[in-house]
Structure formats: C-alpha cells, structure tokens
Amino acid sequence: MHKLDTIELFVKLLSYPSVTPNDEGALTFIRDYLDGFEAEWINRVNVKNLFLYKKFGEGPHLCFAGHIDVVPPGDGWGSDPFVPKFENGFIYARGAQDMKSGVAAFVQACREAEHFNGTLSLLLTSDEEGDAKHGTIEVLKYLEEKNFLPDYAIVAEPTCEEVFGDAIKIGRRGSINGIIEKIGKQGHAAYPEKAVNPIHKVAQVLPYIAGVDLDEGDEFFAPSKFVITDIRAGMEVTNVTPGKLKMMFNVRNNTKTSKTDIESFVDRYFKDMNYILTLNQSAAPFMTDKASKIVKAITAAIKDETGIDTKYSTAGGTSDARFLAEFGVDVVEFGVKNDTIHAPNERTTPEEVEGLKRVFDEVIKSF
Template sequence: MQRLDTIELFIKLLSYPSVTPNDEGALTFIRDYLDDFEAEWVNKVNVKNLFLYKKFGDGPHLCFAGHIDVVPPGDGWESNPFVPKCENGYIYARGAQDMKSGVAAFVQACKDAKIFNGTLSLLLTSDEEGDAKYGTIEVLKFLKERDFLPDFAIVAEPTCEEVFGDAIKIGRRGSINGVIEKIGKQGHAAYPEKALNPIHKVAQVLPHIAGVNLDTGDEFFAPSKFVITDIRAGMEVTNVTPGKLKMMFNVRNNTKTSKEDIESFVDKYFKDMNYTLTLSQSAKPFMTDKNSKIVKDITSAIKNITGVDTKYSTAGGTSDARFLAEFGVDVVEFGVINDTIHAPNERTTSKEVEALKVVFDEVIKNF
C-alpha cells in the first residue's frame, strides 16, 4: 500500500470508531499498510488481535505493542469524536492520546524501516480498554507456543507529563481489590449488650488500617497504600444494630507487597473477629531494570531527538505492558503527553506525533 505521511496515517486511524472490543476495520487497514510484514491473526471470542513481523537478520526481536480500541466518547464534545478536527496544531478525536498517536507512530516507523539487525514486530489488540481477557495476553500465549516471544518491547501509551520526552514508564503498580465481611449479631439499639455490633468492632481497627502504607516504596515506586473505598452495614434505621458489615478496599501494590502480605496485614487486626476476606488481583506489578538495553536505547533516542532528559516513572494505572513483563519481555512505555485521555475533546499535537515517530526511527536505527 502507498505510504501516507505520519499525520495522514494518524487521522486515518482516528476515523475508525473502534470502541472496545471493536476494531471497525482498523487492524485490517494496518495489515494492508504493512504489506511486507508477515501477519498472524489471533482472534478470541469477539476480540481481534493482529501480530505483524519481519525478520531482517538474526539479532534480537523488538516488538512495538499497542491497542486500537478506545473508550466510548461520552458527552461534552465540541466536534464529532470520530471525525478528527485539526485546529491550532492540535488534533481532536477519541483516541488521539490513548493511544492511536502511539500506534500511528510505530506503524509508520516500521513501514519506513529498511535495515534492522533482528526481527521487528507489532502486537495490536482491540481489547485493552475493557477487561483485556482476550487481547494481548492471548497473542503472547500464541507466541510462546511458537517460541517467538519478543526480547524487548515498547508500548506506545501516552507517558509524558509536561513536555514531550519528559517521562517513560519502566514499571507499573499492580492492583489488588479486597472485601472484608465482619459478622456480628443483630439487635435492638436500646439493648446493645444483647447484640454484637460489627461497626463498633471495626471502628476500633480503622485508625490502624485506613490509608496506611504497607511498605516504604523505593526509588521508582510509591508505597503500597491500603485505601478503603466503601463501608456499609445496617438497614438505614436508628433502632436496629446491624448483623454484618462489609468493607471494600484497594491496594495499588508495588513489587514489595503481595496478596499474601495483605492477607497477613488484615489478619493482624481482624484475627480476633469473625470475618472473611476475599482478594482479587486484576494486575500484577512489574519493573524493567533501568540498565536494560531497551531502557537505555529509548532514553538515548529521546535525548538525541528532543534534547530532553527523561525520567523513569511507574505512576498511573495499568496497561498491557504488564502482560509482556509477565512473559519475561523487557518492556518500556513511551508516548505523547497524557492530559486528556478518556476526557471529552481528547487531543494531542501533530508535532508530538511526528516527534514520537522519529524517536522510534532512532531506536530502530541504533538497536
């Protein structure tokens, strides 16, 4: 397929109304655009996943990864969220920052790559903004079965904070959700001695658990904090004490705190009570060594292209980088400024998208 310029390609991708889990034809377009790459479809349930690769030589395997799906546009837009608007250097559309800017940049960089000492690949999914059950992780399973997992990966999520180039992510916190149910004995409020009020029991331990740091963090990670998100009990009447209390909490955990640590922490304060604890981990924390080749190479490329000294961050929520890390791939995230993702009138600048493409060119050239 004939080459577009980077912004033309970006606008083309933004025009697909690819709300999770639909790609609306965007992945087929990318496959056709990179017609000299081998293509593998790894579709699962109603999710489309595309893996493209090209072997230039016998060196390392570098993968660019990202998602083509976007969140629903919602209300408050000043223009059609799927008809990109270009105004004063900005491009407005759903997915402009998260993350069709990154996809456009690395698709174009791979399109332009002529020499590479190894294998270049692209891993694209339409299931990142949803449950992510049938997206990137399914492609990685497929690649592992074929002994074709990447050595290194760049996920082009928006990572910059104030100026383009100022931050990359070399790790992410995990997320653990918990539910504690404290069983008491319902009774009349006038006869508290005949009841067992779970609110009174839990109130005694709240100062020891609410907002408490579970570890000290480190150079890159903030401490893992026990964040209570909901407490409820009773029947919304004033003359009956409740028989049960339910407390919900979340811990955005770093690599120092595990599910087992949280179980021990809760039991320390609830062991003398009749309680149950349910934990679920929606994402595991990961950290790529700052001395890894991929970290050093993208840091150098950012400096060479932008003149900016980038910082290493682990802030924010989760991304598909966690799956790559789980499969033993050294992974970093780098993309445009993140300040309007998921918001009405999401936008980025054409200058950032073009610069991101050039940074990826530099990584490929020097890898």
C-alpha cells in the same frame, strides 16, 4: 497500499469508531498498510488481535505493542469525536492520546524500516480498555507456544507529563482489590449488650488501616497504600444494629507488597473478629531494569530528539505492558503527553506524533 505521511496515517486511524472491543476495520487497514510484514490473526471470543512481523536478521526480536480500541466518547465534545478536528495547533478526537498516536507512530516507523539487526514485530489488540482478558495476553500465550516471544518491547501508551519526552515508564504498580466481611450479630439498638455490632468493631481498627502505607516504596515506586473505597452495613433503619458489615478496598501495590502481605496486614487487626477476606489481584506489578538494552536505547533516542534527560516513572494505572513483563519480556512504555486521556475533547499535537515516530525510527536504527 500507497504510503501516507505520519499525520495522514494518524487521522485515518482516528476516524475508526473503535470502541472496545470493536476495531471497526482498523486492524485490517494496518495489516494491508504493512504489506511487507507477515500477518497472523489471534482472535478470541469477540476480540480481534493482530500480530505482524518481519525478520531482517538473526539479532534480537523487538516488538511494538498497543491497542486500537478506545473508551466511549461520552458527553461534552465540541466536535464529532471520530471526525478528527485540527484547531489551534491540536488534533481533537477520541484516542488522540490513548493511544492511536502511539500506534500511528510505530506503524509508520516499522513501514519505513529498511534495516534492523533482528526481527521487528507489532502486537495490536482491540481489548485493552475493557477487561483485557482476550487481547494481548492471548497473543503472548500463542507466541510462547510458537517459541516466538519478543526479547524487548515498547508499548506506546501516552507517558509524558509536562512536555514531550519528559517521562517513560519502566514499571507499573499492580492492583489488588479486597473485600472484608465482618460478621456480627443483629439486634435491637436499645439492647446493644445482646448484639455484636460490626460497625463498632470495625470502627476501632479503621485508624490503623485507612490510608496506611504498607511499605516504604523505593527509587521508582510510591508506597503501596491501603485505600478503603466502600463501607456498608445495616438496613437504613435506626432501631436495628446490623449483623454484617462489608468493606471494600484497593491496594496499588509495588514489588515490595504481595497478596500474602495484605492477608497478614488485615489479620493483624481483624484476627480477634469473625471475618472473611477476599482478595483479587487484577494486575501484577513489574519493573524493567534501567540497565536493560531497551531502556538505554529509548532513553538515548529521546535525548537525541528532544534534548531532554527523560524521567523513569512507574506512576499511573495499569497497561498491557504488565502482560509482556509477565512473559519475561523487557518492556518500556513511551508515548505522547498524557493530559486529556478518556476526557471530552481528547487532543494531541501533530508535532508530538511526528516526534514520537522519529524516536521510534532512532530506536530501530540504533538497536
């Protein structure tokens, strides 16, 4: 396939209406565009996953990872979200920041790579914005079976805050969802002594748990906070006290707080009550050592391209980087500015996409 320039490639990828879990042909296009790379499909259920690799030498295995799927466009767009629009120095389209900019940059950098002391690979999925059960994690399981896991990885999610180059992510908080069911005894509101009102019981402990920090955080992580998201009880009548209360909460946990810590925290305040606790860890926290080769390499490349001493961040939600970390891969995230992701009129600039590609060029060259 003939070579495009970086922005032509970016526009091409933006034109695919690849709402999760569909890739709409984008992954096949990338496979054909990187015809010098070996390609393997690791498809699961209704999700397409593509792994491309090229062995240049006997050195380390560096992987660029990302997703081709996007969230639904929603309402409020000034133009067709899958017909890229150039206006006032911006490119508007769904996926412009999250994360077809990153995919275009590393696909182009890998296509142009002529020398590398090791193996270059690309891991692409159409299942990141959804449940992420059949995407990156399935590819990593497959690579582990083949003894071909990467040593280092860059996930090209949008990370920058104010200007391009000002932040990379070297870790992410985890996410633990919880439900507390406080069992009481239903009764007549006129005879509270004959009932056990779970609302009254829980109200006594709310000041000690609502919005409380579960640890102090550290240099890179904010404290893990106990965030109550829903409380409900009763039958929406005024003369019956409820027999049960259900409270939902979320903890975006750093590496200092675990599920076991949360169980102990809840029991400290509910141990004298009849309660049931259910916890589900949807994402585990991770941290890549700032002295890792990949952190140093991308930090230096950003400095060369932008002149900025980039910040090491762990802010935000989750990404597929957590799966790479789970498999022992040193992983960082770096991409364009993150200020319109998932919003109407998502946009980025050609300069940022081209700058991102040059950063990846430098990492490949210097690694």
